[in-house]
Amino acid sequence: MSGGLFLQSLILGVLLGGLYALMAAGLTLYFGVMRVVMIAHAAFLVLAGYLAWFFTTRTGLDPILSLAVTVPAFFVLGVGIRRLLITRLKPATMTMMSVLLTFALALVIEGLLGFTFTGVQRRIRTGYSSANFEIFGAQVAVVKLIAFVLAVVALGSLWFVLKKTSLGQALRATIQHREAAELVGIDTDKVAGYGFGIGLATAAVGGTALALDATIYPSLHWHWIGPMMAIIVVGGLGSIPGAAMAAMALGIIHAFLQVPLGATWAQTVFYVALFGTLMVRPQGFFGGRLAQRF
Amino acid sequence: MASESPPNLLELDRIEAGYGHAALVLRGLTITVPRSTIVCLVGPNGAGKSTVLKVASGMLHPRGGTVRLDGHDVTRHGPQQRLRAGLAHVLQGHSVFPEMTVGENVRLGAYTVPDRATVATRVQFVQHLFPVVSEQWDVLAGLLSGGQQKQVEFARSLMIDPKVVLLDEPSMGLDPKATATVFEQIERMRDTGTAVLLVEQNARRALQTADIGCVLDLGRVHMSGPAPELLDDPELSQLYLGGHVAG
Numbered sequence: 439m440s441g442g443l444f445l446q447s448l449i450l451g452v453l454l455g456g457l458y459a460l461m462a463a464g465l466t467l468y469f470g471v472m473r474v475v476m477i478a479h480a481a482f483l484v485l486a487g488y489l490a491w492f493f494t495t496r497t498g499l500d501p502i503l504s505l506a507v508t509v510p511a512f513f514v515l516g517v518g519i520r521r522l523l524i525t526r527l528k529p530a531t532m533t534m535m536s537v538l539l540t541f542a543l544a545l546v547i548e549g550l551l552g553f554t555f556t557g558v559q560r561r562i563r564t565g566y567s568s569a570n571f572e573i574f575g576a577q578v579a580v581v582k583l584i585a586f587v588l589a590v591v592a593l594g595s596l597w598f599v600l601k602k603t604s605l606g607q608a609l610r611a612t613i614q615h616r617e618a619a620e621l622v623g624i625d626t627d628k629v630a631g632y633g634f635g636i637g638l639a640t641a642a643v644g645g646t647a648l649a650l651d652a653t654i655y656p657s658l659h660w661h662w663i664g665p666m667m668a669i670i671v672v673g674g675l676g677s678i679p680g681a682a683m684a685a686m687a688l689g690i691i692h693a694f695l696q697v698p699l700g701a702t703w704a705q706t707v708f709y710v711a712l713f714g715t716l717m718v719r720p721q722g723f724f725g726g727r728l729a730q731r732f
Numbered sequence: 733m734a735s736e737s738p739p740n741l742l743e744l745d746r747i748e749a750g751y752g753h754a755a756l757v758l759r760g761l762t763i764t765v766p767r768s769t770i771v772c773l774v775g776p777n778g779a780g781k782s783t784v785l786k787v788a789s790g791m792l793h794p795r796g797g798t799v800r801l802d803g804h805d806v807t808r809h810g811p812q813q814r815l816r817a818g819l820a821h822v823l824q825g826h827s828v829f830p831e832m833t834v835g836e837n838v839r840l841g842a843y844t845v846p847d848r849a850t851v852a853t854r855v856q857f858v859q860h861l862f863p864v865v866s867e868q869w870d871v872l873a874g875l876l877s878g879g880q881q882k883q884v885e886f887a888r889s890l891m892i893d894p895k896v897v898l899l900d901e902p903s904m905g906l907d908p909k910a911t912a913t914v915f916e917q918i919e920r921m922r923d924t925g926t927a928v929l930l931v932e933q934n935a936r937r938a939l940q941t942a943d944i945g946c947v948l949d950l951g952r953v954h955m956s957g958p959a960p961e962l963l964d965d966p967e968l969s970q971l972y973l974g975g976h977v978a979g
């Protein structure tokens with residue numbers, strides 16, 4: 439591998455890793471606050487991508503501006519889904535039943551997308567869609583950089599909310615010890631709802647970022663849910679920093695493998711990592727303490 | 733002299749409670765905890781001691797009976813409302829937030845206290861009381877030893893300056909020095925008017941500190957009275973305190 443190609447792969451890997459980290463962040467939140475495995479998360483990513491595409495083709499404005507609508511809408515949708523659907527599941531079987539429930543949700547979203555927008559592949563076109571820039575001699579697509587910046591901003595905001603706000607403290611307390619959180623006066627039910635809403639709001643940003651650089655179609659989410667699940671298991675279920683580090687590591691490996699193996703085979707890195715993790719260290723590599731309790 | 737506020741800070745009146753569809757754990761249990769009093773609840777494993785505290789703090793809603801806090805019926809209130817009314821509950825086992833620092837844990841104890849100056853004063857107070865809290869302030873609570881975590885939990889519960897404190901086996905896993913600190917605190921709280929409902933596995937030690945003892949069996953208070961009398965009761969000693977009274 440030449441020096442130029444190496445650098446190109448590394449940059450590509452970091453940019454992809456950032457995007458993966460954002461796409462997986464929501465999954466760790468759902469699991470953290472509710473023990474819910476949200477199979478429909480990727481479908482919501484695709485939904486957000488469609489909404490961005492629709493917004494741009496209708497208004498001619500930049501797709502990123504659609505976030506002003508989709509982020510709050512997804513937050514409210516998340517709060518609603520938890521209240522109306524998830525809370526109906528029994529706590530004892532929550533994790534298992536949530537897989538079935540959200541699987542159905544994913545099918546519904548896929549069906550609605552197909553019904554509304556047909557199965558035709560769509561792609562967002564902007565003035566910068568095919569632009570490249572050069573960094574250290576490597577050519578990188580501008581949209582990839584924008585997606586990465588979106589991811590960094592979204593994850594930074596998420597970090598800020600979780601670490602520096604009172605809601606974030608309450609959310610982390612609820613994740614770490616629900617009964618104790620209740621006993622210091624946190625309304626854990628409300629907080630869990632917000633946690634779900636924030637998780638879905640990250641899907642709005644992640645889906646829009648993804649759609650900047652990818653062709654979208656209703657069944658695209660099946661392509662993404664596997665890698666995202668792999669990321670959160672490798673990172674340690676429920677750990678956002680863990681998911682981010684796993685996403686970065688797998689993003690970089692993925693980018694490097696694309697050169698010799700091609701896109702399809704490179705994808706297997708996620709499954710290899712998933713199986714490897716389950717065999718060697720089922721609690722994940724970064725989420726240690728918290729994940730061990732489940 | 734007629735007092736404005738009722739003498740009993742906490743009253744559990746003919747409580748019936750259980751989990752889900754399983755059989756009742758508490759069957760018509762009545763306990764009152766007066767102001768400036770330590771009531772100690774003893775009983776075998778699984779007798780329902782922790783359940784009593786859960787009903788008192790609102791974590792478990794009873795199927796029958798009434799819970800009164802400072803004279804007000806709070807049976808339908810959740811834990812937050814009871815906390816605001818001055819009730820603190822330290823759970824059995826470990827209940828720190830493990831991925832947060834000791835400081836964050838203690839400050840969360842004052843989640844419902846809006847005044848920053850009050851919070852700052854109480855932080856200083858608990859830091860002074862439990863050296864481990866100030867020494868390990870920036871350390872993740874999950875990394876502390878079991879006994880240190882227990883002290884953090886106790887410190888956290890003191891942040892609301894509670895009127896009623898429910899303690900579920902507070903000395904479990906503590907070394908003699910930390911146990912002494914906890915018991916000293918319990919006595920200090922009693923002396924400043926707080927009502928304490930204490931569950932202890934170390935029943936003999938607890939009854940030496942407590943004013944009133946209650947023996948829980950088959951979901952009811954099987955026997956209750958002044959703690960020194962219970963300590964001297966031969967039957968009780970045999971059954972629940974493990975062994976005979978000395979002398």
Ligand SMILES: Nc1ncnc2c1ncn2[C@@H]1O[C@H](COP(=O)(O)OP(=O)(O)OP(=O)(O)O)[C@@H](O)[C@H]1O
Nearest residue numbers: 751754757775776777778779780781782783784824
């Ligand atoms: N969350 C729960 N769900 C179902 N049953 C429970 C639950 N917690 C306790 N129980 C049952 O209620 C009964 C009383 O339990 P509790 O924890 O109150 O006992 P305890 O007196 O505190 O015991 P220990 O001394 O072991 O702490 C037990 O039979 C237990 O199996």
Ligand SMILES: [Mg+2]
Nearest residue numbers: 781782783824
């Ligand atoms: Mg107990």
